[in-house]
Amino acid sequence: xxxxxxxPAIRSSRGRGRRPADEVRADVLRAVGEMxxxxxxxxxxFERIAREAGVSKTTxxxxxxSVGALALEGYFHAVEDTLAFPDTGDIRADLTTQLHHFxxxxxxxxxxxxxxxxxGRSQSDPELASEYRRLYSSGRRRLAxxxxxRAQEAGQIRADVPVEVLVDQLxxxxxxxxxxxxxPVDEAYADVLIRNLFxxxx
Amino acid sequence: xxxxxxxPAIRSSRGRGRRPADEVRADVLRAVGEMxxxxxxxxxxFERIAREAGVSKTTxxxxxxSVGALALEGYFHAVEDTLAFPDTGDIRADLTTQLHHFxxxxxxxxxxxxxxxxxGRSQSDPELASEYRRLYSSGRRRLAxxxxxRAQEAGQIRADVPVEVLVDQLxxxxxxxxxxxxxPVDEAYADVLIRNLFxxxx
Numbered sequence: 001x002x003x004x005x006x007x008p009a010i011r012s013s014r015g016r017g018r019r020p021a022d023e024v025r026a027d028v029l030r031a032v033g034e035m036x037x038x039x040x041x042x043x044x045x046f047e048r049i050a051r052e053a054g055v056s057k058t059t060x061x062x063x064x065x066s067v068g069a070l071a072l073e074g075y076f077h078a079v080e081d082t083l084a085f086p087d088t089g090d091i092r093a094d095l096t097t098q099l100h101h102f103x104x105x106x107x108x109x110x111x112x113x114x115x116x117x118x119x120g121r122s123q124s125d126p127e128l129a130s131e132y133r134r135l136y137s138s139g140r141r142r143l144a145x146x147x148x149x150r151a152q153e154a155g156q157i158r159a160d161v162p163v164e165v166l167v168d169q170l171x172x173x174x175x176x177x178x179x180x181x182x183x184p185v186d187e188a189y190a191d192v193l194i195r196n197l198f199x200x201x202x
Numbered sequence: 203x204x205x206x207x208x209x210p211a212i213r214s215s216r217g218r219g220r221r222p223a224d225e226v227r228a229d230v231l232r233a234v235g236e237m238x239x240x241x242x243x244x245x246x247x248f249e250r251i252a253r254e255a256g257v258s259k260t261t262x263x264x265x266x267x268s269v270g271a272l273a274l275e276g277y278f279h280a281v282e283d284t285l286a287f288p289d290t291g292d293i294r295a296d297l298t299t300q301l302h303h304f305x306x307x308x309x310x311x312x313x314x315x316x317x318x319x320x321x322g323r324s325q326s327d328p329e330l331a332s333e334y335r336r337l338y339s340s341g342r343r344r345l346a347x348x349x350x351x352r353a354q355e356a357g358q359i360r361a362d363v364p365v366e367v368l369v370d371q372l373x374x375x376x377x378x379x380x381x382x383x384x385x386p387v388d389e390a391y392a393d394v395l396i397r398n399l400f401x402x403x404x
Contacts, residue, residue: 123322168375176374200402
């Protein structure tokens with residue numbers, strides 16, 4: 001079997017025909033997400049993704065400009081549910097829930113190592129940096145600000161607070177400790193981040 | 203002239219004798235700091251530092267385990283005055299002054315590029331990561347918390363606020379935007395960081 005021959009695993013369940021592209025694409029992203037959360041970034045290559053997802057390398061090259069781009073898109077989908085923003089109507093409780101999930105993901109799975117490595121590499125790789133923003137961070141930022149703006153409309157966050165900045169003072173503060181581990185990252189830390197902002201420190 | 207021969211420039215002004223080690227050391231750190239703020243990290247090597255500071259490479263190897271370690275120590279000294287923490291008795295005003303200086307340093311000099319590159323490299327280089335914390339970030343953290351604790355004693359920050367966390371929600375939030383430039387870093391941003399914390403966002 002050559003590299004460009006799909007393995008039987010992804011043959012259509014409806015017979016010998018080709019499966020629709022969006023199904024194959026979703027399967028690849030799912031496989032990449034699983035590989036990343038299991039093994040981290042080090043093991044990832046188009047070769048191995050093609051083997052594990054049962055698609056040809058040609059297909060991968062056609063859809064993704066680089067392994068980094070594919071990794072970022074796969075990771076975004078893999079953590080979408082874990083990092084979903086609940087809306088119980090209480091922004092403080094919902095942020096606590098979401099940030100606890102985020103802390104657990106970053107500290108108890110390879111996700112933390114993966115993201116800090118991608119952020120690290122992107123400091124000297126402008127293409128990866130722009131892919132990181134396009135395929136991961138800008139999307140996560142958007143999801144956070146949607147929930148924060150809803151809280152603002154509900155009067156739970158003051159109208160004159162630019163919610164973009166809260167993203168940096170909550171998730172950004174956690175990234176700061178992940179990237180420069182002078183101090184620990186745990187649920188208590190996340191709770192203080194929220195308390196400082198909602199109660200004020202003065 | 204061989205590499206291990208000091209250039210005349212660092213010969214003692216008091217004659218042909220050797221200069222005291224701490225003077226030479228201070229001169230090397232000063233030269234490295236100037237080189238970093240002028241040219242960034244890319245141009246830095248023991249070879250070039252030896253040439254510019256007029257000391258032997260042997261001396262550099264004896265005092266610093268790596269170019270990274272020397273760069274970090276030189277940078278720490280180079281920015282110590284710019285990033286000093288004023289104490290006028292008003293913590294909010296003093297943080298504004300300091301953060302404006304920090305923003306200017308990070309955005310208008312090669313310092314921002316230098317630090318993000320060092321943080322970036324340290325994600326896949328455990329030795330550099332530990333040097334970064336030992337020679338730079340832990341020292342900066344200490345200076346910040348000293349000023350914040352004084353404000354706490356003066357009753358300008360609530361007694362139950364762990365000031366360590368404020369470091370992440372002020373400077374850490376700025377690093378977050380420098381490392382993942384989804385949003386701009388400017389004085390207005392620094393002002394909002396301070397306002398969110400002191401006034402509270404609820």
